Amino acid sequence: MTLQRQLLFWLGALAVLAIFLLLFSGILLPFVAGLALAYLLDPIADRLERLGLPRIAATVVILASVLVLFVAVIMLVAPLLGSQLASFIERLPQTVQKLQELVSSQPWVERMVGQGMGQLRSSFGSFVSQGVNWATSFLASLWTGGQALMSILSLLVVTPVVAFYMLIDWDRMVETVDSWTPLRHRETIRRLARDIDGGVAGFVRGQALVCLLLGTFYAIALSMVGLNFGLLIGLGAGLIGFIPYIGSITGLIVSVTVAIVQFWPDWTMVALVLGIFVFGQFVEGNILQPRLVGRSVGLHPVWLMFALVAFGYLFGFVGLLVAVPLAAAVGVLVRFALDRYLESPFFTGEEGPAVLPGGPSGASLFGPKFTPAKPAEAIAAPPPAPSADVV
Numbered sequence: 537m538t539l540q541r542q543l544l545f546w547l548g549a550l551a552v553l554a555i556f557l558l559l560f561s562g563i564l565l566p567f568v569a570g571l572a573l574a575y576l577l578d579p580i581a582d583r584l585e586r587l588g589l590p591r592i593a594a595t596v597v598i599l600a601s602v603l604v605l606f607v608a609v610i611m612l613v614a615p616l617l618g619s620q621l622a623s624f625i626e627r628l629p630q631t632v633q634k635l636q637e638l639v640s641s642q643p644w645v646e647r648m649v650g651q652g653m654g655q656l657r658s659s660f661g662s663f664v665s666q667g668v669n670w671a672t673s674f675l676a677s678l679w680t681g682g683q684a685l686m687s688i689l690s691l692l693v694v695t696p697v698v699a700f701y702m703l704i705d706w707d708r709m710v711e712t713v714d715s716w717t718p719l720r721h722r723e724t725i726r727r728l729a730r731d732i733d734g735g736v737a738g739f740v741r742g743q744a745l746v747c748l749l750l751g752t753f754y755a756i757a758l759s760m761v762g763l764n765f766g767l768l769i770g771l772g773a774g775l776i777g778f779i780p781y782i783g784s785i786t787g788l789i790v791s792v793t794v795a796i797v798q799f800w801p802d803w804t805m806v807a808l809v810l811g812i813f814v815f816g817q818f819v820e821g822n823i824l825q826p827r828l829v830g831r832s833v834g835l836h837p838v839w840l841m842f843a844l845v846a847f848g849y850l851f852g853f854v855g856l857l858v859a860v861p862l863a864a865a866v867g868v869l870v871r872f873a874l875d876r877y878l879e880s881p882f883f884t885g886e887e888g889p890a891v892l893p894g895g896p897s898g899a900s901l902f903g904p905k906f907t908p909a910k911p912a913e914a915i916a917a918p919p920p921a922p923s924a925d926v927v
Contacts, residue, residue, distance in 0.1 A: 546869055557858070561851045566691045568857045570698025576741060577602070577699070578706050595703045599696060613771075620768040634797050728868055735864035742828040747777040749824060750816055757812045758791060761805065764798050766791075773813075778860075779844055784820075788813045839863060 557564070577598050584594035702709075717725045751774015758766030773787025791809050799805035843863035847855030877883055 543873060546873075550866070553862075557851050557854065561854045564854050565857075566694035567698050568854055569691065570695045571702055572740075572857060573602075573695065573699040574702035574706060575736075576744075577703060581703055581706070591704055595700060598703070599700055603696060613767075617768055617771070620765050624765045624768060631794065631797050635793060638796065638800055728872060731868045732861075732865045735868065736861045739864065740860055743778050745828050746820060746824045747774045747783070750774045750777055750783075750820060753816055753819075754787060754812065757816075758809065761808055761812070763791060763809060764794055769794070779841060782841070784813060784817055836867075839867060 580598055581591065581594045584597070585591055589597070714722075714726070751771045753770070754773050755767045755770030758770045760766075763769070769787060769791050773783050773791075775783070776786060777783030788810070791813065792806065795806045795809040840860070840863055843859045843866075844856060847859035847862070849855070851858070
């Protein structure tokens with residue numbers, strides 16, 4: 537199959553997938569959630585199976601443990617989070633108004649603005665109102681897109697069932713799909729699949745643990761310093777931490793704003809709240825990210841943010857769930873296509889593959905360069921014996 541036909545095939549497959557998501561995005565949430573849960577828990581099931589536990593028993597143990605943990609967390613945290621969220625929404629206009637008064641009452645602000653203080657107050661209030669309205673409409677659109685034609689009850693019932701059957705048959709499904717691949721390109725397709733799996737697994741599993749640890753740290757630390765809505769702000773910052781920089785910046789802005797309104801003019805407490813996020817970012821960048829996520833994921837932050845925003849806008853909450861695996865898959869395929877193009881006679885103008893020891897590739901935006909696996913005979917062949925003339 538030529539490069540052009542391969543490109544057309546993958547573009548057609550992506551188009552079919554996009555049409556499928558558009559048509560059925562309203563009912564896909566429990567199925568996508570169950571598939572994601574099975575994918576995340578499959579390594580644990582494999583480990584229990586290697587220890588001698590049957591696959592069905594391992595699946596039952598894992599899902600039962602997850603459900604018990606989920607119910608326990610919901611029962612302990614949900615009432616407190618619900619009350620804080622309701623109080624935060626109720627007091628948001630008062631917080632914005634008090635912040636506006638604090639900013640406009642500063643002498644240095646008045647000296648800097650001069651006669652335009654009234655216009656500044658009006659512009660600040662309009663800007664904050666537009667930001668609140670945009671955030672509210674965005675969350676409402678995600679909720680509507682993710683919950684169309686279904687209820688929370690169906691999500692809680694269908695997702696464990698889908699995860700159960702997918703987790704039992706995961707290895708069998710992988711073997712079946714592998715048997716469908718063309719024999720001529722099987723090694724290349726397997727290498728692409730391994731790269732996609734490495735990108736998805738490395739990011740999703742590692743980043744999920746990073747978000748959980750950071751959210752727990754922020755929630756506990758902000759609550760200990762006495763910040764209003766500290767638990768809500770901390771867990772929220774950790775929850776959206778899978779979007780590069782957005783989670784930490786959003787949590788920092790919201791927490792510092794609430795701290796200024798609550799503790800003014802005590803700058804020590806404001807600095808303490810700021811220090812919590814600075815310390816959290818230091819730990820994330822120097823300890824958690826290198827150890828849990830690593831540098832082999834191959835998802836550039838710009839590409840990841842674009843995928844999350846685009847899929848969230850097009851497909852709602854379901855789009856957010858599938859954005860990372862699809863971004864990893866598209867990144868791997870684009871890297872492979874770019875490398876094939878750079879080695880083709882169309883690029884080099886010569887017959888035969890090009891030798892590009894330090895040339896450009898798709899690594900800058902879509903990750904490391906794709907390197908095809910060596911044939912088995914090339915790996916097994918011993919090196920040639922040295923000649924007697926070489927001494």
